[in-house]
Amino acid sequence: MNLLIFLIPVALGLGLLGLGAFLWSLKTGQYEDPEGAAARILDNDDEPL
């Protein structure tokens, strides 16, 4: 029972963290161009030699 006093806030906190991260990614427009994000990983900014 005593353990629950820690575990429940920890579980809820982790959930809230995930929710916060989701809302943040939504707000910063990270879902606006999913295909572009996938393609940009492969692009290294260096000019070809």
Added chain:
Amino acid sequence: MGQAAVSQHDALLQTGAALPKGGFEFIFSVPSIHCGGCISKIERAVSTLPGVNSARVNLTLKRLRVVVGSLRDIIEVEETLTRIGFPATPIEHGDVSEADGDKKASSLLRAMGVAGFAAGNIMLLSVSVWSGADGPTRDLFHLISALIAIPVVIYSGQVFFRSALYALRGGRLNMDVPISLAVLLALGMSLFETLTGGADAYFDAAVTLLFFLLIGRYLDQHMRDRARKSVVSLSRLSAKGATRIEADGKLVYVPLDVIAPDMQLRVFPGDRIPVDGTILRGGSDLDRSLVTGESALVPAVAGDAVEAGTLNVTGSIDLLVTKTADQSFLSEVMKMLEAAENGRGGYVRIADRMASIYAPAVHLLALAAFIGWLIISGGDWHRALTIAIAVLIVTCPCAMGLAVPVVHVVGATRLFQNGILMRDGSALERLAEIDHVVFDKTGTLTMGDASVTSFAELSGRDRARIKTLASNSSHPASKAIAHMLKDAPDLGTDSVLEKPGYGVEASIDGTVMRLGRPDWVAEIAAPGDPASSETASQGHRLSFARSGARPVRFALEETMRSGAQDALSALQQQHISVEILSGDGAEPVQLMAQHLGIDTVSAGETPASKFARIKDLQAAGHKVLMVGDGINDAPSLAAGNASMAPASASDIGRQAADFVFTRDSLEAVPFAIGIARGAGRLVRGNFALAILYNCIAVPLAMAGYVTPLVAAIAMSASSIVVVGNSLRLLGTSGLRAHSDALVNTRPSSTGFTKPVGAKA
């Protein structure tokens, strides 16, 4: 031409929007972006230009957003894009007013995120209760669940509550009424249980229900947004303004809405005529195909009346405005279009039809369970209410809420991958019912351009001369001839004179020669040409002659859209009848119909008669798909049970159509019908699954066997089954064969015209 460029620039500059932090934002639609390489190529090229603050490509929407320091810097950007091979079209900020839809989608997504968080955490607590937590621990867990669930239901459930209220106020029932009732009753009941230390709480069911339903809602919204955006990005910069000739002769670019009768406008070759008017000065050939469906160019001289929407092809003309933009020909068509669209509002989506049966049934069942148990248990209202709530929750609104949107998203994705854009969710349902297809001819069965089908043997010298004349004209017939003679050398001359409506004349090696209308060419040719008595029976005819020599003749035909033959035989396999309704003259239409083997043909149709024909077909019980492109087709596009337009269609035609196909091949038509029918089968299958599930779950719930645990499992399982069933549309094998054919987007050599070799 320099003046035309200036007017283009003015039109471009008007699409910019000033940003609050300084600078101007421009959004371009760049349809040729297709990979990661394009992103870096464009961004590198544009961001190094002077005055450019930022350039960012959106690959998903195929758009480029550019912020520049001062307005005129953007001209350089557009030119650079064209130079590196990515022709771009500026999008007006008026068009980008997608803010409304975007806001809706992201608020749904936020609600979904919050509901998902709550569902996860409450489920965690519920699992502990189900696995045996009792006494104060259970009460504590219920209390924590309540503290999470109450604010979340208030926040995430808004969209359902509002829609339910709206329906009730209008005296109707929709799907959201039983959903709202189930969620609110479950929440209230569970709260009561929690406060009185009861054993069963439905917090998890209430929140999970919201979560699943919000997924369905979001998918629905997302699809509609994407459909609308992709059509907006197609819309070209058509006449949104015009070049006005001021009293002192200066040319000024003005927006369309300030144009009034008696103003003078100049229309350059290649521009569309913005308003109705009469020609004051100059002459040209006009392409009226989008207005009337006629494919042949019409010569126009001073004094002729011209309609808005006509394309000016060869010469620059000065126009006296007779009507304002909103009284012009275009707006008459617009009015017919609105009337037709109101008529189609009668279509009820399958989900709404289901809801109209489902909602009353659920309410009656729950009420029956409540009264029944009240009698059986001898007045135990607590027991009776719990069972009634279990009935409401378990009747599978989640599977119902997902059954249609998931199928439509998958269907729209399949269509999108094959270059077909869908503008409306219900369009897929309407398309599945089609049994008759009406094709427009010009621009739909045919492409805009012409090709040479027959010509006499030519000497090498004549080939070079004709090539020289043809390559100095922008008339489509000249372009077709120049294309056929692309191997011949260009002799080069500076004495070319293009006579609109007649042809081109030039003097090469001291001899006058003409290429153009046979009677005009015959004026300089050797008299007594035996061919001149021959009637121009097929297509357009042209001839060429040197002064005093015998003329040489060419015949031209419109190029048929690739895949037309295959598309028609595929339609036949789908048991769909086909007809042609064209505004063009009887002869070319008959010729085309014979070639394609279509029996039902009518030519010389006006917008009103096309519209009437479709209404007649519908009155006879047909479900009509209209495929057309022109302004004259727009009312019929809106009147058809469903409609498709090629991407090359007029703006108004494209806006009236449910589907726009961006690849050349006409095979998009049977392909889309195939997808729509597959989607229709899956939607019906999903409803059958949901009903089957209800046949098992509802009796159990009414008998009082559905505990919160059973409700949670049943709800998730039914949703997963429905989604899994919908995803089968991704791999329908019968359709794959079509999509492979569509991957080949190049127009193959025209089936209709004989391929022209350079053998002559």
